[in-house]
Amino acid sequence: MTRRGMGFTGMVAAMVLTLTGCGSGTVSADSVQQSVRDGLASQGIEPRSVSCPEGVEASVGESVVCTVELWDEAGFGEPVDRVRVVVKEVSGDQVRYRLEPLAVGVPDDAEPATTEHPDGEPDTTTEQ
Structure with a gap:
């Protein structure tokens, strides 16, 4: 098993979020x-x-790495302790991004194990 980032399988969710501060x-x-x-x-x-x-x-291309603690440590098939959030598209007040779980011990800047999902890229949309 390689110690790289892990892709969400079938991960597509729509979220409505707001930007911080006026014009931010x-x-x-x-x-x-x-x-x-x-x-x-x-x-x-x-x-x-x-x-x-x-x-x-x-x-587009900006990212942040968040620390996660899961109830089921084997939820991804191997222990995951972080999720990288990568902005894929910004359109008006919509921010679309991909979530990439990172296995324990994998560097924050590791390449994801999968970059494409068979049904399209796993992503999340947020509203600015």
Whole structure:
């Protein structure tokens, strides 16, 4: 088994979030944390806790790594302790992003194990 990032299988969820401050191009850490919780829950994976050190800029390619503690440590087939949130598209007040779980011991900047999902890219949409 390789120690790389792991892709969500079948992960697609729509989230409505707001940017922090007037005219800000940042999705708040609280909003990102809730989106990670909701995205995991939509796949039947219940997080015990989610903690993001900061929000994420609403700009394609920007990312933030959040720490997660899962009730079922084997929910992804191997222990996962972080989720990387990567902005894929910004359109008006919509921010679309992908969630990439990271296995324990994998560096935050590891390449995801899967970059494409058979039915399209796993992603989440947020509203600015």
